[in-house]
Amino acid sequence: MAEPSMRESYGRALAEYGAANPRVVALDVDTSASTLSNFFAQRFPERFFNVGIAEPCMVDVAAGLALGGFIPFANGFASLLSLRALEQIRSCVCYARTNVKLAASYAGISDFKDGASHYSITDLATLRALPGMTVIVPADAAEAAAWVPIVAEHDGPVYLRISRAGALPVYQPGTQLQIGRGLALRPGKDLTLVATGAMVGRCTKACEELALRGFDARLLEIHTLKPLDRGLLLQAAEETGAIVTAEEHSVIGGLGGAVAEMLSEARPIPVERVGIRDQFCPTGRDLDKLMDACGLSVAEVVAAAQRALERKSTKI
């Protein structure tokens, strides 16, 4: 992929922010050369702790560092953080309300060469369900970097989901990011595409495709899955009457789940979810093609949009 990778952009931003804020410390689990927390480690070796292949331990040590007044960024693979260390995250970060930042790299299916064992397609579902957790999914490399200071300065636990790869650039430098406030990237009146992470860029293409077919699609980027931007979503539901969600995650419990839960109570309208269909995805040679093969293609978004439009028009 030609785009800069999200992990590199994040890693450089963390090191840069570390220079400005001496309270920031970083931890890793023998993956610093992959998560690229090693930029931070090289600059601030005294503030970097590698605990070996032990994600639960990293989260607990991070909780202790937070209790001691620091702002720890715990770096690891999203799959291991969200599965193996989930109890630590729940007990010692959320329940104990420690100011720990979980930088969950290699998220979604971005570790395409390593396969299903390494993919993380349920992390948004589990992390979102934890009381007190904030869940953020940047859309591209530049946005990943822009989140670092905001996440650090937010008082409370944050799960920051980082792709191994790049993504189609969508973030306009200078755009003000705010936790819990989605971004309206494109106006539209016929339906709304609601995307997060790498699917935001794909949805910009889907909007163009839909325009060629005569449909005026709105595009919202929901970078914060929790707390969800109810206001922006309700307005879109009201004004466009149909929604398609898109995420590099299972259709169970992630962005689609969050949006459907909220709208089913507040304003039931047709909602179609684009995501991974309750399956373990295969290994790939190329992330773009793998995403296409796993139900995340632009064509899938367009097809979902047409289903939503049809349901809207037939009032199903």
Next chain:
Amino acid sequence: MASLTAEKIAELEEIARRLRLDSLRLIARRGAGHPGGALSAAEIISVLYFHTLKIDPSRPDWEGRDRFILSKGHASAVLYAALSRRGFFPAADLGNWGEVDCPHQSHPDRLKTPGVDMSSGLLGHGVAVGAGLALAARLKKLPYRTYVLLGDGECQAGIVWEGVNTAAKYRLSNLTAILDNNDVQLDGPVHEVMPLEPLAERWSACGWHVIEADGHSVRQVAEALELSAAIHDRPSLVLAHTTKGKGVSFMENNAYWHGNVPSPEQLKQALAELGEEGHDG
């Protein structure tokens, strides 16, 4: 090493006795709790809260205070008894322990109980969290020590050893773990459920300085804790040999009393064996 005076030893022993009485009364009144592991830790808690820990009940958030994590959070009754006797909150606050409007939770909650440095409940976290606190002290160049009390059954959890490794790697000499080695867990004797011995050798092999002590001797516990603070190149483990349910004949070494509540008659007998007096309060 400054040895404890006979007077101080008698005082700490008396406090341990009262912590046992308090714990059993609290558990019986609530109708829930974990008496066995509270009783086995009474001397350890007495020494920590009334001799070793540098703490100030009027400033529970004082940055320079020593930290204590009750990793075996189910022994909360003895911790609450000590915190209230030490002045962190009035004993009356525990009058409705277990009710939804009581701030003090079944297991320690750092956000709700003054003096609790870390929430606990599910076993295994104390050593790793303590390692993080010890790293923070080192980075901030603060002289506080971090103490963690864990159980022997707890050492069956892998996360304990992940924390052990980390504390050893960073040579966290400002961290002391205390192992309440009572050899009884929920389902039976630890050596039957999942043998852990030789615990001293295992912790030592992992890079810890191990000090063995009779966990029911306040003098030995106090001296072991003092010795641990004098070790400057590695974390320390005080391997405290204890008896589960210590002090109550029918509770001693009996797994049933890990998490069961005495009947009124049993409570009466237990309190009598512990030398209950009318003015114990």
